[in-house]
Amino acid sequence: MSTIARARCRFAAHPLALDAALAVAVLVCMVAGSFADPHGPDGVTWGVRTPDPLSLLLMALGAAALVLRRRAPMTVLALTGVVSVVEFVTGDPRAPVVMSAVVALYTVAATTDRPTTWRVGLLTMAVLTGAAMLAGPLPWYAQDNLAVFAWTGIGATAGDAVRSRRAFVHAIRERAERAERTREEEARRRVAEERLRIARDLHDVVAHHIALVNVQAGVAAHVMDKRPDQAKEALGHVREASRSALNELRATVGLLRQSDDPEAPTEPAPGLDRLDELAGTFRNAGLHVEVARADQGTALPTAVDLAAYRVIQEALTNVQKHAGPEAKAEVSVVRVGPNIEITVLDDGTGEHEAPAAGGGHGLLGMRERVTAVRGTLTTGPRYGGGFRVHAILPVKMPVDHRGRA
Structure with missing residues (x-):
């Protein structure tokens, strides 16, 4: 097992630890992004602006809420959405608090159905984009406002895609398990039918030949003293019937041998x-x-x-x-x-x-x-x-x- 696979299994066993690590990573990205100016003369410029204490507090609240994103995805989305709206209204320069809302929207889309994703996603996109355009310090047509719309849409779409793939894999696994159960049931049914067929054959062989042996033995005992020739003939029939019984029993029981056993019988069934x-x-x-x-x-x-x-x-x-x-x-x-x-x-x-x-x-x-x-x-x-x-x-x-x- 590779290192990545072992780490994935370890995180899957401790989802809260995974969410805490994700919250820390999102917080680091938000804080780092708050120090960058994407509109500098030479492109992205670092250290030109510094976030105020309120922006840092809002980023910390948004990241902390992500720790509970699996347990209460709707509540976490609402909390991160409120924090993002507050940052849009009060923050200057703006910090990327909306990143926590994008992650929360992704979680909702990945854990609910498609109609819910559409309704919640459109509502989140409208509220956050509207707050950025109408209450933010930048003009409504600013590129940063359009980025809010794009990133929230990407979060909802990515979450829905993950949910669809997860459902598809689950359906494939379920069909495979159902097919395996069907094969096992069919195998058990065939074994039961074969056991019943062999039991019938054994009954027929034993009942038929033992009845003949019984009759002939009775005849031999009855005429032994007065008609020894007839008794000898009856004993010959007893011997023939017993030989036939042994041969048929050997053929029937031979069906239980392994297919590669060279002693398995090849005589066809009687008809x-x-x-x-x-x-x-x-x-x-x-x-x-x-x-x-x-x-x-x-x-x-x-x-x-x-x-x-x-x-x-x-x-x-x-x-x-x-x-x-x-x-x-x-x-x-x-x-x-x-x-x-x-x-x-x-x-x-x-x-x-x-x-x-x-x-x-x-x-x-x-x-x-x-x-x-x-x-x-x-x-x-x-x-x-x-x-x-x-x-x-x-x-x-x-x-x-x-x-x-």
Whole structure:
């Protein structure tokens, strides 16, 4: 930090000391100016005239008032204006007491608004210039009288310019801080959305595969003694389901790795192209699943494709867990205009889970996934028994006013 910058910081921390130093500097300039004759034969001549005691007193009063210019700018302007008028009327030769009024007018202009600066500035210029022209010892057209008008105008203009620049810098800083807050809020929102998405993925993976493992393990335990070949087949399905669960968990948790981690997974997220494979895992677990598709090979955005897959996965998992051992499930995927409709039906007699505090997050997770891609989800029991899950998902993700899908 330079010496000037350190001095500026020190004075900014002690404004009263800065104003006192300014008052001393103005007093020195006024006293020095009172000894000069600007109209000498060789230009400015020093020591030709000497100020009288009243002029020195008025200069001291005007400079002393500037110490309080920040606390009471209008009062200081009025006091320095009165001192200047008194000096115009009584001083001979004239001392530059009006310098203190110019500084006070600058302070008013720098600390108030523009309309106030115009009103106060014009009033000050008129009063001081009028007093100099009408009551001063010099002719009204003297150059010194015009100088009073010019210097008061310069003080008001300079103060208004400083105030405008200060307001401009403050507005820029405020916009930058607002933009920074917006970026931080957006980052927090994206982190929260990503955490929620990963939590949904973990729930779907664990619920689906653990349900299959549970069913197959139950089958193996039931037929272990009488049908060891069937028990072996069931244990094979358990091993396959657990391997799939581990792979999907590894892929999901791998999203939390650093971007430069070479072990981060590169396998794409599952979608409707793996629907037959998904249905096969449930068939191996003993659930009768029928799949009907009429989507004409529609290409879906990755988020919509994943949401469709997870809705079907969670719905079939609920059928496996809650619909009963003899239940059958029907899955249909149909393209209807700008949307794709996913329907999962079952004819079971068991009770499906409902979202409630402390548990039952399957239906809630499906609803959050569908809502996240601007879709709609309806669930509920069917007339005559069974359960129905119906999701309507957009084929194209809508874009909001900030350009995000």
